[in-house]
Amino acid sequence: MVELLDVKDYAQQIAEAIATVVKIDIEIADHNLIRIAGTGKYHKGVGQSMDRQGYVYQEVLRTGHQFIIETPGQHPLCAPCKARGNCSESYEVVSPINVDGKAVGAIGLICFTEAQAKLVEENQHSYLIFLTKMAETIALKLKEQEFLAGLVSSNHYLNSIIDCLDEGLLTADLTGNILHFNQSAQRLFSANLLTPGSNLSSLFTAQIVTDILKVGKNADEVVEREVHIETKKNRVQMVLRALPIDGEDGIKGIAVILRPFDEISQIVTRLSQQNAGYTIQDILGTSEAMCEIRERAKVIAGGKSTVLIRGESGTGKEMLARAIHNLSPRHQGMFMAINCTAIPEALLESELFGYEEGAFTGARKGGKIGKIELANKGTLFLDEIGDMPLFLQAKILRVLQERQVERIGGITPTAVDVRVIAATHRNLEEMLAKGEFREDLYYRINVIPMLIKPLRERKEDLTTLCEHFIQVYNQQLNKNVQFLSDGFRQRLRDYSWPGNVRELQNILEYAMSLTEDSTLTEDHLSPRLKQSEKSEDLDGFNLENIERETILRCLRTSEDSVRGKERAAKALGIGMATLYRKLARYNIQ
Numbered sequence: 390m391v392e393l394l395d396v397k398d399y400a401q402q403i404a405e406a407i408a409t410v411v412k413i414d415i416e417i418a419d420h421n422l423i424r425i426a427g428t429g430k431y432h433k434g435v436g437q438s439m440d441r442q443g444y445v446y447q448e449v450l451r452t453g454h455q456f457i458i459e460t461p462g463q464h465p466l467c468a469p470c471k472a473r474g475n476c477s478e479s480y481e482v483v484s485p486i487n488v489d490g491k492a493v494g495a496i497g498l499i500c501f502t503e504a505q506a507k508l509v510e511e512n513q514h515s516y517l518i519f520l521t522k523m524a525e526t527i528a529l530k531l532k533e534q535e536f537l538a539g540l541v542s543s544n545h546y547l548n549s550i551i552d553c554l555d556e557g558l559l560t561a562d563l564t565g566n567i568l569h570f571n572q573s574a575q576r577l578f579s580a581n582l583l584t585p586g587s588n589l590s591s592l593f594t595a596q597i598v599t600d601i602l603k604v605g606k607n608a609d610e611v612v613e614r615e616v617h618i619e620t621k622k623n624r625v626q627m628v629l630r631a632l633p634i635d636g637e638d639g640i641k642g643i644a645v646i647l648r649p650f651d652e653i654s655q656i657v658t659r660l661s662q663q664n665a666g667y668t669i670q671d672i673l674g675t676s677e678a679m680c681e682i683r684e685r686a687k688v689i690a691g692g693k694s695t696v697l698i699r700g701e702s703g704t705g706k707e708m709l710a711r712a713i714h715n716l717s718p719r720h721q722g723m724f725m726a727i728n729c730t731a732i733p734e735a736l737l738e739s740e741l742f743g744y745e746e747g748a749f750t751g752a753r754k755g756g757k758i759g760k761i762e763l764a765n766k767g768t769l770f771l772d773e774i775g776d777m778p779l780f781l782q783a784k785i786l787r788v789l790q791e792r793q794v795e796r797i798g799g800i801t802p803t804a805v806d807v808r809v810i811a812a813t814h815r816n817l818e819e820m821l822a823k824g825e826f827r828e829d830l831y832y833r834i835n836v837i838p839m840l841i842k843p844l845r846e847r848k849e850d851l852t853t854l855c856e857h858f859i860q861v862y863n864q865q866l867n868k869n870v871q872f873l874s875d876g877f878r879q880r881l882r883d884y885s886w887p888g889n890v891r892e893l894q895n896i897l898e899y900a901m902s903l904t905e906d907s908t909l910t911e912d913h914l915s916p917r918l919k920q921s922e923k924s925e926d927l928d929g930f931n932l933e934n935i936e937r938e939t940i941l942r943c944l945r946t947s948e949d950s951v952r953g954k955e956r957a958a959k960a961l962g963i964g965m966a967t968l969y970r971k972l973a974r975y976n977i978q
C-alpha cells in the first residue's frame with residue numbers, strides 16, 4: 390500500500406510552489422501526523438512528528454473536513470497545545486488529502502503575520518478552493534504511485550511465474566530482436582548469446598529464424614520445429630514452438646518456447662499408456678522354460694546390453710521385450726517397436742533414422758525424427774531383425790557401436806541412449822553362412838540371447854494359458870465358460886501349434902464365440918484344428934522326433950551319471966560315443 394510518505398518529494402515541490410505564489414507557508418502531514426513537507430520555518434521540521442502541536446491537523450484527519458482557525462492558540466482545538474495563548478500563528482486553513490474517501494494526510498496554509506491573515510480572510514473562499522485543488526493534486530499523485538506500484542508488482546509476479554516454467558521462454562520483436570527471456574532460457578544459452586537486445590540469429594540457424602519470424606506476419610501461424618541447441622554443457626535436442634503475441638492493434642511480438650525433447654517423449658509415453666502393456670507377470674506359463682525366461686528377464690532388465698529374443702511367431706517375443714522395458718530403469722522412456730518385415734525397405738531407413746528437411750524429394754518440411762531418436766532413454770525393439778536389409782544392418786551396427794544416430798541428409802550425428810532388443814524367428818546362423826546377415830551385427834546383438842520355446846515343446850503351459858484366455862474372453866464376449874471337455878483338452882494337447890500362443894488365443898476366441906454353454910467341446914474347435922488331425926498324426930511319424938523322445942524317455946529312467954548313461958546306451962542298442970553324439974545333436978543336457 391502506497392503512503393503519502395512515498396510521494397514526499399512531490400509534496401514538497403507542491404508546497405514550495407504554493408508558498409512562492411501566495412507568499413504564505415505550507416505544511417503537509419501524513420496520516421501518522423508526520424510532517425512530510427513544509428516551507429519557511431516548517432521546512433526544518435520535515436520528517437518530524439507533529440503530535441504535540443498539530444491538534445487541528447488531527448481533527449482534519451479524524452473528520453475528513455476542512456478547518457479554518459481564525460484564532461490559533463485560542464481555538465478550543467488548541468486547548469491541549471503547549472503554545473496555547475502564545476501561538477506564533479495568526480491564521481490557519483487546513484484541508485484533508487482524501488484518497489478513496491479516506492483522509493491520508495492534511496495540507497495547511499499557515500499565516501504568521503496580520504497582513505497574511507487579512508489576505509486569506511478576505512479571500513477565504515478562493516483560498517479554500519485553491520487548497521482543496523492542491524490536496525487533490527497530491528492525492529492524484531498518490532493514486533498514480535499506487536497504480537505504478539501495482540504494475541511493478543504484477544510485472545514482478547508475472548516474471549516469477551514465467552521463471553517458474555521449466556520451458557525456456559523468449560520474446561522477440563518482429564525483426565527477431567530479443568526483448569525478454571526467463572531463467573530456464575538463461576540456463577540453456579551462454580550469457581553472451583542471450584542478452585536483451587541480442588538477435589534470434591545468435592541462437593538459431595538462419596532457417597529456423599526465418600520460420601520463427603513467419604509467425605509475426607500471421608496471427609494464426611504457429612511454428613513447431615525440432616532444434617539442436619549447444620547449451621552451456623552439451624548439445625541437446627529441443628522442440629521449439631513460436632507463436633505470435635497479439636496486441637489490440639495487431640501482432641506485437643513473437644514468443645518462442647523451448648522444451649527438451651526427452652520430456653515430450655516421456656509425456657507422450659505416459660499419455661499414450663503404451664507401456665501400461667506387459668509386465669513380467671503377464672508372461673504366463675508354468676513350464677520350466679517359461680519360469681527361466683521370467684527369471685532371466687528380471688536379472689537382465691537393469692542392464693543396457695542388447696538382447697536377442699528368438700522364437701517362432703506368436704511365442705510372445707514382443708511381449709517379453711515390452712516386459713523387459715517396463716521392468717527396466719528406462720520404463721519412463723519410450724518403447725519404440727519397429728517391424729523390419731512389415732515396412733518396405735525404402736521406408737525402413739527413414740523410419741529408423743529420420744531425415745532432414747530436403748533430404749530427398751517428398752521429404753517432409755522440417756524433416757522427421759526417426760524411431761531410434763524417439764527411443765532415446767528408452768528401448769528400441771527391432772522385430773524380425775533377420776529381415777533387415779544388409780545396408781541397414783551396417784547402419785544399425787554403427788548406432789550400436791557409436792551410440793550416435795545420423796539422419797538421412799544430416800551432417801551432425803546426435804547422441805542417443807537406447808537399449809536395443811532384437812527379435813527374430815529366423816535361423817540367423819544359417820543366414821550368416823549364406824552371407825544374408827552380417828556377422829559383426831550378429832555378435833553385437835546376441836549379447837544376451839533369450840529363446841522362447843515353441844508351445845508344442847511346453848504343452849504344460851496350455852492349462853494356464855487356456856485359463857487366462859477363457860477369463861479374458863468371458864469378459865470380452867460376455868460368456869460364462871468354466872470347463873473344457875476331455876476331448877477338447879486332448880485335441881489341444883495333440884496339436885502341434887505352429888502359430889503358438891497367438892494361435893491358441895485365436896482358437897479359444899473362436900470356440901468361445903460359438904458357445905453359450907459353460908463347457909467347450911470338440912464341436913467348438915475351428916475347422917483348422919480339426920483338419921490338422923492328419924498332419925498331426927504324420928508329425929508323430931517323424932523319425933528324428935521319435936528318436937529324441939526315445940532317448941529322453943530312456944534317460945529319465947536311468948540315473949544321471951556315467952553308469953546311468955552306459956545303461957541307457959545299452960538299452961538303446963547304441964555305443965556311448967553315439968549316445969553322446971545324439972545328445973549333442975538333439976541338444977539334450
Ligand SMILES: Nc1ncnc2c1ncn2[C@@H]1O[C@H](COP(=O)(O)OP(=O)(O)OP(=O)(O)O)[C@@H](O)[C@H]1O
Pocket residue numbers: 671672673674700701702703704705706707708709772814890891894
Ligand atoms: N507367455 C504368454 N503369456 C500370455 N500371453 C502370451 C504369451 N506368449 C504370447 N502371448 C500372447 O500371444 C500373442 C502374440 O505375442 P507376441 O506378439 O509378443 O508374439 P511374437 O513372438 O512377437 O510374434 P511375431 O513373431 O509373430 O511378431 C499376444 O497377444 C500375447 O498376448
